[in-house]
Amino acid sequence: MHFDVFNGDADGIIALLQLRLAEPKSSNLVTGVKRDIQLLDKIDTSAADTVTVLDISMEKNLAGLEKALFSGAKVFYADHHKSGLIPAHDSLEAHIDLDANTCTALIVDKLLTGRYHTWAITAAYGDNLIAKADELADVAGLSEEQKAKLKELGTLINYNGYGSQLDDLHFHPADLFTALLSYDDPFAVIADQTSPFHLLRAAYQRDMEQALAIDALYHSEKLALFELPDLPSSxxxxxxxxxxxxxxxxxxxxxxxxENRDGSYTVSLRAPLNNKQGAGDICSQFATGGGRAAAAGINALAKSQLEAFIAAVEAYY
Incomplete structure (x- = not known):
């Protein structure tokens, strides 16, 4: 039995997409909303099994990883989030790169020597590595119009992964991956009027218009903070x-x-693009927080901790 375990955002989906386009394989797809990252806890493996793990922190999945390795399963792991100490094990093949200007799909792109490079560029756009994606697109000889199309597609795939539960999403990430697997090339997704691209585009525009109508709750030279209401669109x-x-x-x-249903906040934090560090360290100071240097989050921040969060951001930057 083979398990494909992957984050439900653009980076996780497209990292797996490249691998399965290169090596088609029947597998059990294990994924969820973007913030559902302890995915290895959801599988039970045996000595005959293989596991591919993409775009989820090894540190957050260490117990599940060790359990899989102990069972005798072979594990391929590629990621760009905080890893902690990587287990030394003959059955683990780990490709971890914590550079703030890379993502899991770009790690896979290197392993595949650019076989599905335009998909990797799409993932970089979706993971908000805009400068890196532009650089790769320029080297690949893509036009400004083509770059804009890949950026939009990457953004829409990423947009689909956000929600507190699967019912908030337009597509289950496993279903979106399966749909995209029909396309060797991202431009073909955009050209096909029946593809997920067009539904996601219309939904994204509606949700973004609502968000843009909201004024900042807090604003300083170092931080702009916005509060969205307790709605699936938010x-x-x-x-x-x-x-x-x-x-x-x-x-x-x-x-x-x-705002969560229990009155706490889900927090998405972005480090300054010109100083892509610290977001993960800041969010990790709070019980349900974590992430990477450029982008991180907190699943449940009590409203009484909001001032402490603002102070932590202000102090870091």
Missing amino acids: RRISGVYGNLLANQAPDSAHAVLT
Whole structure:
């Protein structure tokens, strides 16, 4: 039995997409909303099994990884999030790169020697590595129009992954991956009027219009913070909205708060694009927080901790 375990955002989906286009394989797809990252806890393996793990922190999945390795399963692991100490094990093939200007799909792209390079560029756009994606697209000889199309597709795939539960999403990430697997080339997805691209585009525009109508809850030279209401549209748009804000003001950090049903906040934090560090360290100071240097989050921040969060961001930057 083979398991494909992957983050439900653009990077996780497209990293797996490249691998399965290169090596088609029947597998059990294990994924979820973007913030559902302890995915290895959801599988049980035996000595005959193989596992591919993409775009989820090894540190957050260490117990599940060790359990899989102990069972005798062989594990391929590629990621760009905080890894902690990587287990030394003959059955583990780990490709971890913590550079703030890379993502899992770009790691896979190197392993495949650029076989599906335009898909990897799409993932970089979706993961808000705009400068890196532009650089790769320029080297690949893509036009400005083509770059804009890949950026939009990457953003829409990423947008689909945000939500507190699967019901918030337009597509289950496993279903979206399966649909995209029909296309060797991302431009073919855009050209096909029946593809997920067009439904996601219309939904994204509606959700973004609602977010853009909301004024900042807090604003300083170092941080702009926005609170979105407890609605599925808010939970869907929070991450890509944070990316949009970050690109509009690259010298400032940005945080998007989405109110949870229990009264706490889900937090999406973006480090300044011109200083892509610290977001993961800041969010890790809070019980349900974590992430990488450029982008991180907190699953449940009590409202009483909001001032402490603002102070932590202000102190870091």
